Amino acid sequence: xxxxxxxxxxxxxxxxxxxxxxxxxxxxxxxxxxxxxxxxxxxxxxxxxxxxxxxxxxxxxxxxxxxxxxxxxxxxxxxxxxxxxxxxxxxxxxxxxxxxxxxxxxxxxxxxxxxxxxxxxxxxxxxxxxxxxxxxxxxxxxxxxxxxxxxxxxxxxxxxxxxxxxxxxxxxxxxxxxxxxxxxxxxxxxxxxxxxxxxxxxxxxxxxxxxxxxxxxxxxxxxxxxxxxxxxxxxxxxxxxxxxxxxxxxxxxxxxxxxxxxxxxxxxxxxxxxxxxxxxxxxxxxxxxxxxxxxxxxxxxxxxxxxxxxxxxxxxxxxxxxxxxxxxxxxxxxxxxxxxxxxxxxxxxxxxxxxxxxxxxxxxxxxxxxxxxxxxxxxxxxxxxxxxxxxxxxxxxxxxxxxxxxxxxxxxxxxxxxxxxxxxxxxxxxxxxxxxxxxxxxxxxxxxxxxxxxxxxxxxxxxxxxxxxxxxxxxxxxxxxxxxxxxxxxxxxxxxxxxxxxxxxxxxxxxxxxxxxxxxxxxxxxxxxxxxxxxxxxxxxxxxxxxxxxxxxxxxxxxxxxxxxxxxxxxxxxxxxxxxxxxxxxxxxxxxxxxxxxxxxxxxxxxxxxxxx
Numbered sequence: 001x002x003x004x005x006x007x008x009x010x011x012x013x014x015x016x017x018x019x020x021x022x023x024x025x026x027x028x029x030x031x032x033x034x035x036x037x038x039x040x041x042x043x044x045x046x047x048x049x050x051x052x053x054x055x056x057x058x059x060x061x062x063x064x065x066x067x068x069x070x071x072x073x074x075x076x077x078x079x080x081x082x083x084x085x086x087x088x089x090x091x092x093x094x095x096x097x098x099x100x101x102x103x104x105x106x107x108x109x110x111x112x113x114x115x116x117x118x119x120x121x122x123x124x125x126x127x128x129x130x131x132x133x134x135x136x137x138x139x140x141x142x143x144x145x146x147x148x149x150x151x152x153x154x155x156x157x158x159x160x161x162x163x164x165x166x167x168x169x170x171x172x173x174x175x176x177x178x179x180x181x182x183x184x185x186x187x188x189x190x191x192x193x194x195x196x197x198x199x200x201x202x203x204x205x206x207x208x209x210x211x212x213x214x215x216x217x218x219x220x221x222x223x224x225x226x227x228x229x230x231x232x233x234x235x236x237x238x239x240x241x242x243x244x245x246x247x248x249x250x251x252x253x254x255x256x257x258x259x260x261x262x263x264x265x266x267x268x269x270x271x272x273x274x275x276x277x278x279x280x281x282x283x284x285x286x287x288x289x290x291x292x293x294x295x296x297x298x299x300x301x302x303x304x305x306x307x308x309x310x311x312x313x314x315x316x317x318x319x320x321x322x323x324x325x326x327x328x329x330x331x332x333x334x335x336x337x338x339x340x341x342x343x344x345x346x347x348x349x350x351x352x353x354x355x356x357x358x359x360x361x362x363x364x365x366x367x368x369x370x371x372x373x374x375x376x377x378x379x380x381x382x383x384x385x386x387x388x389x390x391x392x393x394x395x396x397x398x399x400x401x402x403x404x405x406x407x408x409x410x411x412x413x414x415x416x417x418x419x420x421x422x423x424x425x426x427x428x429x430x431x432x433x434x435x436x437x438x439x440x441x442x443x444x445x446x447x448x449x450x451x452x453x454x455x456x457x458x459x460x461x462x463x464x465x466x467x468x469x470x471x472x473x474x475x476x477x478x479x480x481x482x483x484x485x486x487x488x489x490x491x492x493x494x495x496x497x498x499x500x501x502x503x504x505x506x507x508x509x510x511x512x513x514x515x516x517x518x519x520x521x522x523x524x525x526x527x528x529x530x531x532x533x534x535x536x537x538x539x540x541x542x543x544x545x546x547x548x549x550x551x552x553x554x555x556x557x558x559x560x561x562x563x564x565x566x567x568x569x570x571x572x573x574x575x576x577x578x579x580x581x582x583x584x585x586x587x588x589x590x591x592x593x594x595x596x597x598x599x600x601x602x603x604x605x606x607x608x609x610x611x612x613x
Contacts, residue, residue, distance in 0.1 A: 027134060031123075031354065034137045034144040035115045041375075042108045042154040045147070048100055049336065052156030053454025054472070055079055055088065056099045057462075062089055064462045067247075070473035071465050073444065075563045077253040078453075078473035082240055083197040084158035100156060100458075107160035111153035114163030114346070115140060121170035122353035124178070125314060128307065129300055130356035138293065138355035141367055142285050143346055145374040148276065148338035158199060162343040165198045169209055170317055170350045176213055177309035182220055184229045193233025197240060200256060201327055201340070205320040205347060206233065212316025216309030242576070249562030249575035251583040258471035258478035259490040265332030268489065272333025273325070276341050280378050284370045286348070292364035293352045294318075314351045321347030335488045337380045415460055418445040420504050422520050423456065436516040438506040443467075449504060451494075467503060469495050475563050476503070476556070479587045496589050497521050498540065502547035509610050511537035514544070545610035546591035553598035559585060 054070070058079050061069050068085055070078040079085055087110075088103055095102045119140055126135050143149040143163070153160035172191045176184060192210050195202030210233055214226045221229070245251060252261070277283070301311035324344035334340040355364045411432050415421060420439040421432040432448060439445060449467040450456050457466045471477035471493040480499075482492045495503075501517055508514065515537045535543060550556060559582055562575050575582075588594040595604070 023134070030136060031119050034140045035112050035119075037375075038115055038144050038150065038153075039108055039112050041147075041150040042111060042160075045151050046104050046108075046154035047151065048104070048156045050452050050454040051336070052100075052103060053458045055081075055084060055103065055156065055158075055454075057454060057457040057466075058085060059088055059092065059099055060458065060462050063092070066462065070457075070468075071444075072462060073564060074473075074475070075248050075567070076473050076475050077244065077248045077250065078255060078468075080253060080255050081158035081161070081197070081199055083194070084161055087161065103156040104154050107153050107156065107158075109160070110164040111149075111160035114160070114165070114167035115143070117164065117167030117171045118346070118350040118353045121167070121174045122351055124171075124174045125297070125310065125351060126354050126356050128178075128310060129297055130358060133356035133358060135354040135356050137353070138364055138367065139285075139289050139349035139352035140354070141371045142282070142289075142349045143342075145371040146280050146282075146338075147374075147379055148280075149342060149346075152336075152339055152342055157339070159339060159342060162198055162202065163346055165195060165202065166205065166317075166321075166343055166347045166350060169195075169205060169347070170313065170353075173209060173213060173313040173317065174310065177216060177313050180220070183225050184217075184221070184232070186232045189229045189232025190236060194236060196237050199343065200252070200261070201324055202343060204323050204327060205317070205343075208320035208323060209313070209316045212312040212319070213309065216312030219308075245576045245579040246572040247567065247575070249559075249579055249582050251579050254475060254478050255472050257583060258474075258493055260482055260492075261331060263332070263482065264330050265489075266330050268332040269329035272489070273329050273341065276338040279380060280374055281370065282345070285367050288364060288367045288370075289349060289352050292361055292366075293355055296360070297352070317351055318348040321345065332489050334490055412460070415446050415448060415464055420445070420447045420449070422449040422504070423451075433520045435504055435520055437508055437513050440503060440505055443504070447504070449500065467500075469500065471495065475560060476551070476587065479559065479585055480589050481586055483589060496591075498543035498547045498591050499589075501540075501544045502551060502591075507545070507548060507606070509541055511541055514538075514541050542607060542610045543591055545604075545607045546595055549604040549606055550587070550591050550594040550598065553595060555585065555598045556587065556594075558582075 058068055058070060061067065061072060062085070064072070066072040067075070068077070068079075068082075069075055088099070088106060091106050092099060092102050095105075097105070119137070122139070123135055126133065137144070149163075153163065168191055172188050176188050189210075192213075193206050195204075195206035210229065214221065214229060217225065241251075244253070248254070250257070297314055298311065301307040301314060321344040324347065325341055328334070328340040328344070355361050414432050414434075420435040420443065422435055423432050435449075439447065444465040446463075447465040447467060448456070448460060449469055451469045453466070453468050453470065453472055457464075460466075466473065468474040468477065470491045471480065472491075474495065476499070477493055477495040480493050480495070483494060483496070497518070500521060501514075505517060518537065518540060551560075558578065562571075562578060562582055565571050588597060
C-alpha cells in the first residue's frame with residue numbers, strides 16, 4: 001500500500017510546486033524585458049564622444065606606467081570619474097578588445113546591472129506593500145524608453161556606471177531598511193558612500209540617502225550605529241581625497257576647476273533641462289508614477305511605524321535625484337544632451353521600477369503609450385542645431401583613426417619629428433601645423449596643442465605631449481577665469497593667445513617671427529575677455545613677454561611644480577598643505593595683471609627688453 005501511495009504523493013507535490021515555479025519564471029521573464037530592450041538599444045546606438053577619449057588616453061598612460069595622468073610627468077587629474085578609470089583598467093587587463101570597445105561594453109553592462117538592481121530593490125518594496133503580488137515593469141520604462149539613456153550608456157563615458165550605482169543605492173538601501181540589526185554592515189556604508197568617486201555630483205545622492213536611512217533606522221541604530229554607517233561611507237572617498245591632494249596637489253579634479261563647477265548659471269541650466277525634459281515629454285511618465293504609485297506607497301508606508309526605514313528610502317532616493325537635477329540646472333548644465341540629468345532622473349524613478357498587478361494601480365498603465373511613442377519617435381537633435389547642448393551622432397569606430405589620423409597618415413608622420421604642432425579645429429581631420437620658431441625648452445617634444453582633447457591624443461599615443469587649449473588637462477589654463485560666452489558649457493576657458501605662445505615657444509623679440517607664430521594660433525575672438533587678437537605683432541611680443549614673466553612668479557611656478565616636481569614624500573606632503581590654495585587660485589587672463597598680482601609692482605627686465613626691441 002505504501003509503495004503505491006508514494007508515486008501518487010509525489011505527483012501531488014509536483015502539481016502543487018509546478019505552478020509556483022512557472023509563476024516565478026514568468027515573473028523573471030517579464031522583468032527581464034526592459035533590461036533586454038535597453039541592452040539591445042544601447043548597442044545599436046553605440047558611439048564615442050571626444051570626452052570619452054580623455055578616459056582612453058589616461059588609460060593609455062596608466063598602461064604605459066606613467067600613472068593616472070594625461071601627459072607623462074604632469075600629474076593633472078583630467079578625468080571626472082576615478083571609479084570609471086579604475087574599472088576600465090581592471091577590465092582591460094582581461095579584455096580581448098580595444099580600450100574603446102571595452103569602454104562601450106562595460107558601460108552597457110553597468111547600465112544593465114543598474115536596471116537589474118533597481119528592479120530588484122523595487123520588487124522588495126512592492127512585495128512589502130502588496131505581499132505576493134505579480135509585478136510588472138513600470139518606472140523602469142522611463143530609462144528603457146529614452147534615447148539619451150541608451151546613447152550615454154554606450155558612449156564610453158561613465159554614465160552607465162552611474163545607473164549601476166544608483167540602482168545599487170536603492171537595493172542596498174532597501175536591504176538596510178529591512179534589516180533588524182542594531183549596527184549596519186560595513187559594505188553597506190561603503191556602497192552608499194561611493195557616489196563621489198562615480199561622479200562628483202553624486203555626492204548629493206550619498207549624503208541625502210544616508211541621512212534618510214539614519215533617520216529611518218534611528219530607533220534601532222541610535223548614535224553608535226549611525227556613526228558607524230557614516231564612517232564606512234566616507235572611508236573610500238577620504239582615502240582617495242588624500243591621494244588626490246598629495247598626488248595632484250588639488251582638492252578637486254582639475255576638470256572641476258576648468259569647468260568652474262560651483263559657478264551659478266541657472267538660466268542656461270534651465271534651457272539645458274527643458275532641452276532634455278520636454279523633448280521626451282517626461283512630465284507625463286513622472287506624473288503617472290507619482291499619481292498612480294508614488295503617493296499611494298508613501299501613504300501606506302507612513303501609516304506603519306515598522307516601515308519608517310523603508311519610507312526613508314522610497315522618499316530619500318527620489319529627493320536626492322531631484323536635488324541632483326537642481327544642482328545641474330544651477331551650474332548651467334552640460335554641452336552633451338541629457339548627460340548630467342540622467343542619474344538624477346534614474347534615482348527619481350528607481351523605487352517605482354515595478355508596479356503590482358492590482359486594480360488600484362490601473363492608472364499606471366497609461367505609461368505604456370508614452371513609452372511606445374518615446375522608443376519609436378522621440379530623438380534628440382544632433383549637431384550644432386542643439387547648441388549649447390550638442391549631441392554627437394552615433395559612430396562605431398575611432399573617428400580620428402579612420403580619417404586623417406591612421407597609423408600611416410600625414411599627421412602621424414608629421415608628429416614623429418621633434419617640434420611643436422597645433423590643430424585648433426574640432427573636425428579631427430586637419431593637418432597638424434608646425435609652430436614657427438624654436439620650441440619652449442620646458443616641453444617634451446614632439447608637443448601638440450589641441451582643442452579636441454581626447455580623440456587626437458588617443459591617436460598619437462603617449463609619446464607626444466598634449467597641450468590642452470581648453471584647460472581640462474592644462475594646470476595653468478584651468479586657473480584662468482571663464483572667458484567665453486558659454487557656447488560649450490564646461491569648455492569656457494580657451495587659453496588666451498599670449499599665454500599659449502608663451503607655453504609653446506622660446507622667447508623672441510622679433511615681430512616678424514611673432515607674426516608667423518600668430519598665423520597658426522587659434523582665433524581668440526570668441527573669448528570676451530581676451531582682446532589680444534587686436535594687438536599688433538609688436539604689442540603681441542610684449543604681451544607674450546608679460547606672460548612668460550607671470551609664469552615665473554613664485555605662486556604660479558609653485559602651482560606648476562605641484563604637478564611636475566618629482567613625487568617625493570616631502571612633495572606629497574607639500575601638495576597636501578597647498579592643495580586648497582592651488583584649487584582656489586585664479587590667474588587673471590591679462591598677462592600684465594597676472595604678473596602684478598603674483599610678482600608685485602614693476603616691470604621685469606624681459607618685458608622692458610621686448611618693449612625696446
